[in-house]
Amino acid sequence: MLDNIEADFPEHTPRPAQAPKALQGIRVVDFSHFIAGPFATMILADMGAEVIKIEAPGRGDDLRRYPPVHPGLNHGAPFVWTNRNKQSVALDLKSPEGVAIARELIATADVVVENFSTGVMARFGLDYEACRKIRPEIIYCSVSAYGREGRFSDRLGFDPIAQVESGFVSMNGYADREGVRALSPVMDISTAMMACNAILGALVARERSGHGQAVEISLFDNAVLMTGYATMQHLFSGANPQRQGNTSPDTCPSGVFQAQDCSFYINCGNDKIFQRLVSQVIDRADLASADIYATGPDRIRRREELFAILGDAFAQKPWSHWQARMRVAGVPCGQVRTVGEAIRSPEARERGLVTRIPHDRLGWVPNVNLPIRYSRTPIVDPVAAPAVGQHTENVLRELLGYDDARLARLAEAGAFGADAARPPRQDVEV
Known part of the structure; x- marks a missing residue:
């Protein structure tokens, strides 16, 4: 496990x-778990925010x-x-002492993020109304499955459920079988991005007005958005996407073709790209000038015959030949890759997408960088994900001014979990 990391990936610059x-x-005081909330707060952390992740003692984030x-590591790749x-910071929020510490941390914070089931934060006394009394200018972001209000607010939700209920799955796969979910947690990731955008917008608004506010992102709401313009197409036509x-369904020829040595995808998004493809790439100027292929709808009606012509041509040469010609001609194309091939590809290396960063136990761990590039305020240097409660004592000492005696009393009262005599000290910088 991670055996070839030094050979495969460069050290982070x-x-x-x-x-x-x-x-x-x-x-940011972060009460979130799983993906949608934590990915949002990680983006904020990468931008330079101080993120304090509150976890249950012992088990931590599921x-x-x-x-x-x-x-x-005692935790996994996800x-x-x-x-x-x-x-x-490991806190038992079922203990009054743990909640009291959380309230003290919130009093120092700009943002609170949570994605518990509806009602949980209120039972802890840490919902928006409670937090705004602690810090009126707080920005309080809730990530939920179906919203915090209304008939469905009690429903639990995960990425695949959002995919199927939004119609997203019905659009994906092949016509002769049931729709297929995306294996990547696309709804969680996009919900996280939406939450991050919402928090940033609220921070700008607070800078101008001085007022905090509640922010809510629903996984289901976001999933409907992620069906793309298919939603508007349905409203115009009454038809569901097939x-x-x-x-x-909208452009042609767009799809997967087979070179001598591998599969690749081309996307002819308009008539000019098609004309460049057939005249400059496969040397068939006659197709570029043929009336039967003049427009996108014309080509869609003759998709099978056009794909057969292109398939016969592409099968004659290797991918390297076609890629070079399509790049010169300005035809969007890409090799069909595995995940492993993608992260080791020349494009990924050129962009520095995957690097290795130091780890005190393993030497190195891999790191997948954000796609954000700032010219003046570059993304912060990555520090590996923490162990459960790794920074509990440091945060409480340095941020809240707790001394040995107070830490000992809180540990005895169960604020850090029943099995914690006191939180372990970890002098690790973030």
């Missing part, structure tokens, strides 16, 4: 030492147990992927 951070001075779990640049496999 540090940001300029004196460069400012986009969210310098912003503190995502820690998603495989593969590295024995040297948790590493979504929790870098955070400090972990599964097209790897072809496009």
